[in-house]
Amino acid sequence: MKPKNPQHPAPKDAAIRAAISPVICYPVAALPRPDPAPFQAARAGWTKQSETLVPARDARCFSVPKGHFFRITCVDGPQVGDLNLWAADDLSQRFYSGKTRALHGTHLSTGDQMWSSFPTLRPMALITDDSLDWYGFDAFGGAVHDVIGTRCDPYTHNLLSHGGQYHHCCHSNLTRALADHTGLSLPEAEQHVHDVLNVFMCTGFTRDTGQYFMKSSPVRPGDYLEFFAQIDLLGGLSACPGGDCSAEHSSDTASCHPLLVEVFEPLKSPQGWAPPAPNGYDRSHGRGDQA
Numbered sequence: 561m562k563p564k565n566p567q568h569p570a571p572k573d574a575a576i577r578a579a580i581s582p583v584i585c586y587p588v589a590a591l592p593r594p595d596p597a598p599f600q601a602a603r604a605g606w607t608k609q610s611e612t613l614v615p616a617r618d619a620r621c622f623s624v625p626k627g628h629f630f631r632i633t634c635v636d637g638p639q640v641g642d643l644n645l646w647a648a649d650d651l652s653q654r655f656y657s658g659k660t661r662a663l664h665g666t667h668l669s670t671g672d673q674m675w676s677s678f679p680t681l682r683p684m685a686l687i688t689d690d691s692l693d694w695y696g697f698d699a700f701g702g703a704v705h706d707v708i709g710t711r712c713d714p715y716t717h718n719l720l721s722h723g724g725q726y727h728h729c730c731h732s733n734l735t736r737a738l739a740d741h742t743g744l745s746l747p748e749a750e751q752h753v754h755d756v757l758n759v760f761m762c763t764g765f766t767r768d769t770g771q772y773f774m775k776s777s778p779v780r781p782g783d784y785l786e787f788f789a790q791i792d793l794l795g796g797l798s799a800c801p802g803g804d805c806s807a808e809h810s811s812d813t814a815s816c817h818p819l820l821v822e823v824f825e826p827l828k829s830p831q832g833w834a835p836p837a838p839n840g841y842d843r844s845h846g847r848g849d850q851a
């Protein structure tokens with residue numbers, strides 16, 4: 561956090577320096593942004609291929625073939641979910657929360673893509689519908705579906721609680737779910753768990769101190785976030801022990817509910833859609849002889 565009483569005096573031109581307008585880091589006008597309409601049209605007549613009920617304070621993995629849709633639905637009571645995505649055939653290719661944030665902003669909605677890690681850096685999933693898109697940003701600067709948080713984890717909990725041991729943080733839930741799904745050991749699986757899309761979670765940064773905050777999620781039963789798989793995906797979803805994240809997480813005190821994941825196969829591919837190729841950078845990093 562920035563100090564309330566800086567140790568260094570402001571220079572004479574401080575106000576001039578601060579008054580310079582910001583520029584967008586990544587002008588995304590050059591980035592092809594898919595039109596959601598053909599994807600939404602492709603939902604007509606789709607058939608449900610599978611469903612997975614993620615128990616409260618636990619996680620499950622699910623598979624989504626490319627060209628299929630998946631929906632995460634609040635079914636029982638206000639509940640947030642922590643979502644990991646991997647390429648189905650390569651766990652090292654995984655969702656890159658930080659770059660997705662840099663490209664699309666702090667909170668995602670319809671039309672945004674979930675990007676993969678280096679070196680593939682390509683869209684893994686397109687958000688095709690968001691029943692909470694009406695929420696926008698509230699008066700506190702809060703919004704839903706963030707890529708600014710990480711995932712609740714037992715290590716941070718241990719630090720902040722002076723040695724506490726809690727085993728149902730989203731990090732541990734996702735680790736167990738991935739181990740169960742793949743047959744990896746817990747230490748092996750843990751290395752593949754990564755920063756998440758915080759589905760339904762309402763978060764922001766305080767205006768005065770810039771601290772990460774959460775507040776009671778506006779999600780209600782029936783609300784959903786829907787995705788189109790751009791590549792073959794393995795997903796992991798944890799029903800966070802924070803429930804609606806109105807008070808705390810990393811404990812068993814919050815009221816928690818399950819989340820439903822459904823996978824749908826469309827009758828035909830959305831018009832104009834083709835699976836995205838891996839990123840085109842040649843990976844020579846300035847040394848052509850080692851490309």
Ligand SMILES: [Zn+2]
Pocket residue numbers: 642711712729730731799800801802809
């Ligand atoms: Zn969590």
